[in-house]
Amino acid sequence: MSIPNAIKHTQTDSALSNIALSNTRDHLLTTGYKLIAQKGFTAVGIKQILDTAGVPKGSFYHYFASKEAFGEAIISHYFTQYKQRLNIIGSQDVSAQQKLYDYFQNWYDTQQSGCDHEKCLVVKLSAEVSDMSEPMRKVLHTGYQQTITWLATQIKAGWVDGSVPHPANVAAESMAKRWYFAWLGASLVTKISQTDTPLAEAWLMTTTAMGR
Structure with a gap:
């Protein structure tokens, strides 16, 4: 792979990674909204949000410092x-x-x-x-x-x-x-x-x- 193509490939991977990160955050927000709209804020725990969203715990704390x-x-x-x-x-x-x-x-x-x-x-x-x-x-x-x-x-x-x-x-x-x-x-x-x-x-x- 030539250097220009390698740079282009790296930039593409970075862009795709950013899109995936953004989608994960939006997915957590959408899932959390639906659960909280039904049950209330205090009744919904982080584990329930993660289990419903199918997202690992580390990803949650990557975006949000706390509940x-x-x-x-x-x-x-x-x-x-x-x-x-x-x-x-x-x-x-x-x-x-x-x-x-x-x-x-x-x-x-x-x-x-x-x-x-x-x-x-x-x-x-x-x-x-x-x-x-x-x-x-x-x-x-x-x-x-x-x-x-x-x-x-x-x-x-x-x-x-x-x-x-x-x-x-x-x-x-x-x-x-x-x-x-x-x-x-x-x-x-x-x-x-x-x-x-x-x-x-x-x-x-x-x-x-x-x-x-």
């Missing part, structure tokens, strides 16, 4: 993907009201008592980890603020295009917080009551406020 660091990475990864979904909704060629409607329709569909695997991670982890892990609390806070900002942007756009009623003396950010906090609370009560009534009430309140 807490792993949880923080899962939340961050979740919100990165969540932002992509928000961008898709926001890019639709429809009224701002319809974008808001689609967003809350998806929340309603995925938070009903009979659905487990797509539960919002914020709902699942907010009460559980906020007191036990400051890093995880901070990344949860940053993530939900991202969503509130997006909601406020759509509300403002709805006021401009006339598709969303504009109440007097209420800022878009305040309205976005009211809606988000109401839905977060409704989702938690849905888990407690094992009925969809809290979500139905939040749905009625929100759609009425957005003029549907």
